[in-house]
Amino acid sequence: xxxxxxxxxDVSDIQGFALKGYNFPHARFLLLELLxxxxxxxxxxxxxxxxxxxxxWDEKPLTTLNIAFTQQGLVKLELPLATLLSFPLEFQxxxxxxxxxxxxxxxxxxxxxxxxxxxxxxxxxxxxxxxxLPALEDTCARILQIMEHTHGAKLLQAQDACSxxxxxxxxxxxxxxxxxxxxxxxxxxxxxxxxxxxxKLAKDGSWEALATGEFLLGYADEAGELPVAPIPxxxxxxxxxxxxxxxxxxxxxxxxxxxxKGKLYSGGKEKLASKxxxxxxxxxxxxxxxxxxxxxxxxxxxxxxxxxxxxxxxxLRCPIGAHIRRANPRxxxxxxxxxxxRRRIMRxxxxxxxxxxxxxxxxxxxxxxxxxxxxxxxxxxxxEFVQQQWIEYGNDAHQGNDKDLLTGNHAGKSRFVVQGTVxxxxxxFICAQLPNFVELRGGDYFFMPSLxxxxxxxxxxxxxx
Amino acid sequence: xxxxxxxxxxxxILSPIIEDERLDIDHTTQLRWYLxxxxxxxxxxxxxxxSTYLARLVVLDDVVFVGKPACExxxxxxxxxxxxxxxxxxxxxxxxxASEVGEFVDAVWKHCVxxxxxxxxxxxxxxxxxxxxxxxxxxxxxxxxxxxxxLRALQTQxxxxxxxxxxxxxxxxxxxxxxxxxxxxxxxxxxxxxxGRADEKSVTEGRPHD
Amino acid sequence: MTNINxxxxxxxxxxxxxxxxxxxxxxxxxxxxxxxxxxxxxxNLSFIHFARWVIVGRNQFPLLxxxxxxxxxxxxxxxxxxxxxxxxxxxxxxxxxxxxxxxNLIWRWSEKFPGSTPVTPFKGYIQRVQFDTDYYYNCYPKAxxxxxxxxxxxxxxxxxxxxxxxxxxxxxxxxAYLEFLARVQPDLGSTxxxxxxx
Numbered sequence: 001x002x003x004x005x006x007x008x009x010d011v012s013d014i015q016g017f018a019l020k021g022y023n024f025p026h027a028r029f030l031l032l033e034l035l036x037x038x039x040x041x042x043x044x045x046x047x048x049x050x051x052x053x054x055x056x057w058d059e060k061p062l063t064t065l066n067i068a069f070t071q072q073g074l075v076k077l078e079l080p081l082a083t084l085l086s087f088p089l090e091f092q093x094x095x096x097x098x099x100x101x102x103x104x105x106x107x108x109x110x111x112x113x114x115x116x117x118x119x120x121x122x123x124x125x126x127x128x129x130x131x132x133l134p135a136l137e138d139t140c141a142r143i144l145q146i147m148e149h150t151h152g153a154k155l156l157q158a159q160d161a162c163s164x165x166x167x168x169x170x171x172x173x174x175x176x177x178x179x180x181x182x183x184x185x186x187x188x189x190x191x192x193x194x195x196x197x198x199x200k201l202a203k204d205g206s207w208e209a210l211a212t213g214e215f216l217l218g219y220a221d222e223a224g225e226l227p228v229a230p231i232p233x234x235x236x237x238x239x240x241x242x243x244x245x246x247x248x249x250x251x252x253x254x255x256x257x258x259x260x261k262g263k264l265y266s267g268g269k270e271k272l273a274s275k276x277x278x279x280x281x282x283x284x285x286x287x288x289x290x291x292x293x294x295x296x297x298x299x300x301x302x303x304x305x306x307x308x309x310x311x312x313x314x315x316l317r318c319p320i321g322a323h324i325r326r327a328n329p330r331x332x333x334x335x336x337x338x339x340x341x342r343r344r345i346m347r348x349x350x351x352x353x354x355x356x357x358x359x360x361x362x363x364x365x366x367x368x369x370x371x372x373x374x375x376x377x378x379x380x381x382x383x384e385f386v387q388q389q390w391i392e393y394g395n396d397a398h399q400g401n402d403k404d405l406l407t408g409n410h411a412g413k414s415r416f417v418v419q420g421t422v423x424x425x426x427x428x429f430i431c432a433q434l435p436n437f438v439e440l441r442g443g444d445y446f447f448m449p450s451l452x453x454x455x456x457x458x459x460x461x462x463x464x465x
Numbered sequence: 466x467x468x469x470x471x472x473x474x475x476x477x478i479l480s481p482i483i484e485d486e487r488l489d490i491d492h493t494t495q496l497r498w499y500l501x502x503x504x505x506x507x508x509x510x511x512x513x514x515x516s517t518y519l520a521r522l523v524v525l526d527d528v529v530f531v532g533k534p535a536c537e538x539x540x541x542x543x544x545x546x547x548x549x550x551x552x553x554x555x556x557x558x559x560x561x562x563a564s565e566v567g568e569f570v571d572a573v574w575k576h577c578v579x580x581x582x583x584x585x586x587x588x589x590x591x592x593x594x595x596x597x598x599x600x601x602x603x604x605x606x607x608x609x610x611x612x613x614x615x616l617r618a619l620q621t622q623x624x625x626x627x628x629x630x631x632x633x634x635x636x637x638x639x640x641x642x643x644x645x646x647x648x649x650x651x652x653x654x655x656x657x658x659x660x661g662r663a664d665e666k667s668v669t670e671g672r673p674h675d
Numbered sequence: 676m677t678n679i680n681x682x683x684x685x686x687x688x689x690x691x692x693x694x695x696x697x698x699x700x701x702x703x704x705x706x707x708x709x710x711x712x713x714x715x716x717x718x719n720l721s722f723i724h725f726a727r728w729v730i731v732g733r734n735q736f737p738l739l740x741x742x743x744x745x746x747x748x749x750x751x752x753x754x755x756x757x758x759x760x761x762x763x764x765x766x767x768x769x770x771x772x773x774x775x776x777x778x779n780l781i782w783r784w785s786e787k788f789p790g791s792t793p794v795t796p797f798k799g800y801i802q803r804v805q806f807d808t809d810y811y812y813n814c815y816p817k818a819x820x821x822x823x824x825x826x827x828x829x830x831x832x833x834x835x836x837x838x839x840x841x842x843x844x845x846x847x848x849x850x851a852y853l854e855f856l857a858r859v860q861p862d863l864g865s866t867x868x869x870x871x872x873x
Contacts, residue, residue, distance in 0.1 A: 100871045101870070101871050101873055103870075223771070223772070223792065223793045223794045223795075224792060224793045225793035225794070225795055228795075264633065264634045314860075314861055315860075315861060320861060334719055335719070335720075335772075335773040338772050338773050339769055339772055339773060341772075342768065342772070380764075380873070381764075381768070384873070385765070388870045388871075388873070389761075389765065389870060392870065393869075393870050394864055395682075395722075395760060395761070395819050395821055395822075395864075398721075398821050398825065398861065398862075398864065399864040400819075400821070400822050400825070400863075400864025400865045400866055400867070401864065401865045401866060401867035401868070402864050402865055413865075414865075415626070415630065415865065417860060417863050417864075419857075419860045419861065420856065420857065420860065421853075421857060422850070422853045422854050422857050423853070424849065424853060427633075427853055427856055427857075428629070428856040428857065428860040429633060430626065430629055430630035430633060430863070432630045467708075473725070475725065475727050477727065477729050477754075477756070479731070479736065479737055480737065480739075481736070481737060481738070481739060481743050484743075496809075497809055500809040500810040501677075501809070501810075503810055505677075505680055505810070505811060505812055505813075506816075509812050511812040511814075512812075512814070515814075517812065517814060518724065518725065518814050518815075519680075519683060519685075519724055519725060519758045519811075519812065519813050519814065520811075520812045521685045521687075521756070521808045521809075521810060521811045521812070522808075522809050522810040523685075523687055523806065523807070523808050523809055523810075524809050525689070525806065526806075528689060528691060528748070528750070528752060529689055529690070529691070529803065529804050529806075531690070531691065531785075531786050531787040531800075531803060531804065532787055532803075535691060535750075535786040535787055536749055536750075538691075538748055538749055538750065540736070540746060540748075541744040541745070541746055541747075542736075542743060542744065542746070544736070546687070546754075548687075548727070548756045550724070550725040550758070577739075578739045578740050578742070578743045579739030579740050579743075592739075595737060595739065596737045596739070598729050598731060598735070599729070600727045600728070600729050601700075601701065601704050601727075601728050601729055601730045602704040602707065602708065602727065602728045603725075603726075603727045604714065604717055604723065604725065604726045604727065605724075605725050606717075606718060606721070606723055606724055606725070606820045606823075606824070607724075607820065607823055607824060607827065610827060612814050614827070614830075615814075615815065615823055615826070615827065616814070616815060617830065618823075618826035618827045618829065618830035619815060619817075619818055619822065619823070619826045619866060621826065621829060621830045621833055622822075622825065622826040622829045622830070622862065622863065622866075623865070623866065625829060625833060625859070625863075626863040626865070629856065629863070637845045637846070637848055637849035637852065638845040638848075640848075640852060641840065641841070641843070641845060641848040641852075644840055644841075644852075645840070645841045648837050648840070648841075659814035659815070660812070660813070660814055660816070661680070661681055661813065661816035661817070
């Protein structure tokens with residue numbers, strides 16, 4: 001059934017990971033290979049009751065469990081051929097095959113990925129989030145037991161991720177020292193309150209939730225139609241697509257670059273750092289506070305994402321090529337933001353590797369970075385587009401071939417312009433010879449089914465029509 | 466004038482292609498093969514007719530049948546479409562085609578009905594004008610510069626950005642001096658040639674002013 | 676692929692129109708030329724170098740010899756040529772999102788046009804009526820129209836600044852150089868190879 005009233009969605013059928021950020025500090029991503037269809041199905045049936053849904057929590061659970069599949073995983077589970085072929089092309093191909101589109105070349109080429117991703121054997125992503133490590137270990141142990149008992153799957157790799165702790169408290173900081181996690185899109189039917197700045201711009205300048213169909217299959221999207229989805233309808237509905245990218249961060253290289261250029265930049269190192277991203281390291285949006293951090297803005301959800309670029313088309317406050325402005329241009333392209341509304345992604349990332357505070361020596365050979373995960377109804381139209389056109393290229397922002405400073409695959413050629421004023425204390429400044437601050441170590445595209453769909457997959461009852 | 470926008474002329478030529486049943490390989494196929502092997506970079510004939518911005522040659526096999534209840538119908542001939550956007554006036558452009566890349570023009574249009582050849586440029590211009598379609602609506606994003614102006618500007622943009630970055634932070638007197646040298650160098654630099662370079666697929670090491 | 680040269684994509688589309696509708700389209704284009712709202716939007720979208728619409732009436736196919744058979748057609752034809760930047764999907768998505776009214780006014784006279792929104796049937800129609808380019812030449816393959824406009828602004832700024840830059844005192848020069856930087860700074864993006872077509 002296609003819902004016409006999109007303000008109510010069936011939260012108990014949707015996996016919780018798709019509907020909310022759990023805000024648990026610990027996670028382990030179990031990357032599994034399925035061995036035999038029947039055994040895999042038994043395994044899934046046993047996991048089913050523990051899958052965390054989007055239903056409201058009276059009390060936060062100790063751990064959560066969610067699951068998603070690559071195309072190869074669905075092939076292994078022997079879904080009908082017609083169904084498999086009805087999945088979007090990019091999902092069928094998998095992320096590795098899309099490398100030219102995504103600019104996963106040079107340092108980011110699959111040849112440099114972790115073996116588990118390079119070999120394309122990952123069938124299942126099983127995510128366990130936990131409030132504390134003991135609970136995490138318990139749950140994972142239980143899952144591994146079930147795996148052994150059913151012979152349903154083989155563990156290829158367990159990727160741990162963990163919030164960065166500062167002063168013994170979990171935070172939303174990432175390894176370059178920026179507070180992360182702002183600006184996830186609001187969509188109709190999602191449980192939480194609309195936060196100003198996270199949705200789309202209405203004609204009167206207020207913020208509205210985006211259409212549900214931008215993030216969940218089976219609901220109308222921003223173009224006024226149902227997003228392309230696999231058949232049968234029941235398999236797709238309440239499901240979504242996820243991209244997983246293990247992004248290694250070259251913290252030493254970043255700190256060195258910032259130090260060097262910060263000496264030349266008139267505003268100094270921290271201001272330059274804020275220009276790279278469009279937020280100061282504490283999260284203050286540069287657009288609202290171009291001269292310094294402002295804790296009161298950061299703390300206020302009504303303000304920390306509530307801004308537009310319409311009065312700053314010249315980039316004097318937030319540079320035109322700054323990271324958050326590239327990832328979500330808001331009204332910067334005119335037309336009241338309509339060119340942006342179908343290019344939003346829901347991020348769920350978490351850092352991995354040991355955090356090294358600023359000032360202490362750090363080695364870029366260490367495993368350290370961010371597990372980037374994003375959810376959207378269409379990988380091609382949303383994630384791939386933002387990655388290809390707005391991060392690795394700059395034409396829409398009128399920045400030519402310039403790439404995003406923070407995450408772009410520079411290959412030694414890119415540059416970033418920080419717009420300035422006629423004041424000698426704040427002139428234009430160009431950052432060139434950019435090294436790759438981030439390197440891709442692997443990942444893939446996943447389908448995150450609804451609970452109903454999961455039941456169908458686990459019991460082998462998927463018919464193409 | 467619907468064919469023009471500012472300094473830019475939008476020329477659309479529709480030339481019927483000769484149908485000759487006696488040939489093993491018909492004119493349309495020969496033409497397509499020729500076009501498939503023609504270079505598209507700075508060795509293209511259009512690079513020589515240097516007032517050309519963007520130009521295309523398209524074989525129109527037939528009209529399209531969009532499906533019932535629309536009627537199905539077919540063209541009796543195939544046509545060569547020539548769509549080009551250039552700066553300047555039509556006569557000058559056509560005469561340049563005839564005199565500068567006559568061999569190419571003959572190689573393409575010899576497959577078309579009534580083509581007189583470039584030998585007599587008056588006849589050639591008359592033939593092209595006979596095949597010309599009037600543009601109903603023409604949009605040109607930039608219509609007030611020549612191709613040469615534009616290519617020079619792109620060269621300037623790249624060189625200037627490099628200059629700014631290399632000299633930022635230096636004392637003003639020094640920048641002023643270096644800027645003077647920069648201006649001289651830029652002025653005396655040869656005008657960039659139109660069209661892409663054959664090696665541009667492997668742009669890994671940037672040239673200083675790239 | 677011959678539809679693409681550097682950053683430019685050559686799209687060709689042909690659609691049939693019942694002859695009685697053709698004058699309505701001509702009228703629309705005439706009004707468009709006079710009022711310029713669509714032109715403003717096209718310039719603001721800023722990813723078309725050049726585009727044209729050509730109406731070829733059913734009796735207007737060139738006839739150059741009595742050996743050439745005369746066309747006998749029921750429909751007039753609207754041929755559309757675009758030289759645009761970006762991928763095929765990106766281009767159509769953008770048009771469908773922000774220029775749907777203008778597109779409808781141009782193509783509603785063509786047979787079986789489904790409307791420019793929602794976007795999926797619109798893309799289906801374009802696929803049916805688009806035909807491929809055999810040869811495409813681009814004088815500046817590494818430059819999108821944004822790059823061209825930016826470069827021209829930079830050139831103009833440089834020409835202005837060059838007039839006096841060497842004759843100013845260092846103090847005056849510092850001020851003038853800062854003003855010059857502020858003027859050119861939005862337009863310093865690099866040029867290069869386009870993203871892969873999708």
